[in-house]
Amino acid sequence: MDSPFKRKLEEIYQRYGFELAKVYEPEDVVVFTLKTGYFDNADIVPLSANANTKKPFEDFSASGYACTVRSFLSPEQTENELFKGFFSVSSILDRLEKDYNQFTNNIVKSLAEDARYEYINAPYSVNGKSGIKSPAGEVVARLNSPRPILFLIEAAAGFGKTCTAYEIVHKLIQEKSYLPLFSELSRNRKAPIFRYVLLDEIDRKFPTLSSRLVQSEIVNGRVVTILDGFDELLRKTDEVDDFENQEPMLETIGQFLTGKAKIVLTTRRTVLFEGDAFHTWAADHSEEFELVRIRIGEPSLVDWLPEDRLKAIQATSLDIRNSLASPVLLSYLRCIPHDKFQAAIESPQDLVERYFSFLLERxxxxxxxxxxxETQKSILTTVAGDMITCGYTSEQRDYIVDLVLKNCIQEIEEALARYPSSERPDKEFIANKIASHALLDRSNKEENKIGFINEFVLGYFVAANIFQDKEWLNDDVRFLEPAVASYRPRTPIERRELLDRIRQSLDFTPISYKADFTARLIGAIDFPLQSDEAEGLEFDAIKFGQKEIASFQFNDCTFRSCEFALDNISYATFLNCKFYGDNVATGIPAGPIYVLGEIGDSEFIKNAIGNIGHSAADNLSNQSNLLQRHVLEKFWPVGREKLMHKHRPISGICNGHGGFRPDEIFESIHELKKRGILLQPNNASFVELNFDRLPEIRQILGRTQ
Structure with a gap:
């Protein structure tokens, strides 16, 4: 007996470790056996609705097997039943729901006893377009896709990456159609490699199953991999944002993206995922898997606060634009009792300190x-200092306890002296209380790791270290960004003081970080932007042109109510940027400014720089062939026998002018698209070479056959 039906069943059972033991042709039954340690198991599997399972059951029971008679099912149904049984789906979903409840309770319980957690959507984009569902909803809606998908969820420090990861898990628990493989990645003092991290997560979450079986179900799409804090793995070399050093890690992820696999990575915005190299890598793999990039923006006060509290805040002198840009503070103002709320907004300049005093007193x-x-703050500052020095954001509980005992002995002894002598505990008791502190997170129970409960809290104590050490110098963005985020709600003087303390550190970071952090702290770019480019930044009420901006390119950036002093701006390019609100441009440009492929209202700057369209068009008519050759050489460089790239990011083509203006290059790209030589793939930021027009491409490039 050999049929496609039987062969399919055999293939499924073998993947789960079974062996085909016997075929009963008259009874129309096959028996698969599995040995697991002391026990021998047998599945009696009918091949038709009329199969007779009595004799196979009796034979194998008499041989000592623990027998299970299966119902007649299709191969797909059989596979689903094996998956549910082997993966203990119900118990894992129950455990994940408990973890979700613990995580959400930890967020609100420190604010009020009756506070209830609610996931609140922030504005977000999907592959550059405004989202209309929710970040978690965007992921879940695509899980049925037959293609493998890499979801990249990006947000600034403290803007809800982990909450979004948990929300995805929560939705999957409710649907019960998929099994989440969920892990909060914490970079301890070792330097992990992604493949080993993922395999280790598989072994920890499914200790009784082979990693090969789990990987096969990832490929089948039944196990959805959700890795929170991917950026924690990127600090294994000094060149954290150097693409060549990190590309092997992305290639490893790509190896798992086959079949129907879905992998979700949450990460803070990092330069690794910007620029020509990453975009080219993503485009080169676009036929193998799809990249869905979700960027979470700043929260909306209307979504977070009830109307009465929102009106009360608007009636104060609180700088809403800066002070309430943090979901952490919005949760505080949303959940605390009414009397505490009134006290918090009475002195807006003290909002952050009131928040921490409230939590520490509770x-x-x-x-x-x-x-x-103050003593609690001192100890937690010491913990943060060790994190900075040793380069980790989460560690084993025993390590944290030992750290407190070693470095905070004076604070512990002062605390012990306050207890009555008859009730006085020992030092270890106090250190363990600190390790159980509400501002420290213990959600990753399997590894018993401890870190600060969110990045806003981490940033507060990182900033305390920065101000304690006049010579403080560290370019690790995992600490710099939270410090900046924690200081945005403070007064302009305090924000300026923090910037002055970290300026030297920012000189060692990529220009995107330096521009972003400076803008967030002082509302201006007060250093030159020259011969470089920034991508994917959001600028809200920022002043540009206080210092020279020359030969600089802004790619896919958003500008809301910004001011541009054109006298200090020359040879600047705004490519695929968005302009919203009351942006203002003043003065006469110091040199050419190009606004290409813009979205929103860019008339403010076009009117100021004059109409450049006619001169560009005249020039194009005289040298269109040279421009087209320049564009196509980005796909097929001079000296190469074969084509190097099928896709190229428009930003990379327009940068590195080669003697041409960005607007000329941009118009040439559009001309080649009109002629069908270039195509637009799914991502509007790319162009794709049309191989059907290869003879014409050769002709433009002057290449022989």
């Missing part, structure tokens, strides 16, 4: 911890 009462607010 913690003192909750744990019966004889330690005042």
């Amino acid at each position: 913690e003192r009462v909750r744990q019966d911890l004889q330690m005042n607010v």
Whole structure:
């Protein structure tokens, strides 16, 4: 007996470790056996609705097998039943739901006893277009796709990456159609490699199953991989944002993206995912898997705060644009009791300190911890300092306890002295209370890791270290960005002080970070932007042109209510940028400014720089062939026998002018698209070479056959 039906069943059972033991042709039954340690198991599988399972059951039971008689099912149904049984789907979903409830309770329980957690959507984009569902909804809606998909969810420090990851898990728990492989990646003092990290997660989450079986179900799309904090793995070399050093890690991810696999990575915005190299890598793999890039923006006050509290805040002198850009503070103002809310907005300049004093005082009462607010801050600052020095954001509980005992002995002894002598605990007792602090997170129970509960809190204590050390110098963005985020709600003077302390560190970071952090702290770019480019930044009420901007390119950036002093701007290119709100341009440009492929209202700057269209068009008519050759050489460089790229990012083509103006190159790209030589793939930021027009491409490039 050999049929496609039987062969398919055999293939499925073998993948789960079974062996074909016997075929009962008259009974129309096959028996698969599995040995697991001491036990021998047998599945009696009918091949038709009329199959007779009695004799096979009796034979194998008599041989000592624990037998299970299966119902007649299709191969797909059989595979689904094996998946549910082997992966203990129900129990894993129950455990994940408990983890979700613990995580959400930890967020709100420190604010009020009756506070309820609610995931609140922030504005977001999907592959550059505004989203209309939710970040988690965008992921879940695509899980049925037959193609493998890499979801990249990006957000600034403290803007909800982990909450979004948990929300995806929560939706999958409710649907019960997929099994999440969820991990919060924490970079400890070792330098992990992605493949080993993922395989280790598989072994930890499914200890009784072979990693090969789990990987096969990832490929089948039944196991959805969700890795929170991917940027934690990127600091294994000093060149964290150097694409060539990190490309092997992305290639490893690509190896898992086959079949119907879905992998979700959450990460802070990192230069690794910007620029020509990454875009080219993504385009080169576009036929193998799809990239869905979700960027989460700043929260909207209307979504977070009830109307009465929003009106109360608007009636104060609180700088809403800066002070309430943090979901952490919005949660605080949303959940705390009414009397605490009134006290918090009475002195807006003290909002951050009131937030921490509120939490630390509650913690003192909750744990019966004889330690005042300032002492608690001192110990947590020490913990953050060790994180900075040793380069980790999460560590084993025992390590944190030992760290406190070693470095905070004076604070511990002062606390012990406040206990009555008859009730006085030992030092280890106090250190363990600190390790159980409400501002420290213990959600990743399997590894018993401890880190700060969110990046805003981490940033607060990182900033405390920065101000303690006049010689502080560190270019690790995992600490710089949270520090900047924690200081945005503060006064302009305080923000300027932090910037002055980290300026030297920012000189060692890529220009995108330096521009972003400076803009967030002082509302201006007060250093030159020259011969470089920035991508994917959001500027809100920022002043440009205080210092020279020359030969600089802004790619896919968003400008809201910004000011441009054109006198200090020359040879600047705004490519595929978005302009919203009341942007203003003043003065006479110091040199050419190009606004290409813009979205929104860019008339403010076009009117100021004059109409450049006619001169560009005249020039194009005289040298269109040279321009087209320049564009096509980005796909097929001079000296190469074969084509190097099928896709290229428009930003990379327009940069590195080769003697041509960006607007000329941009218009030439559009001309080649009109002629069908270049095509537009799914991502509007790319162009694709049309291989059907290869003879014409050769002719433009002057290449022989």
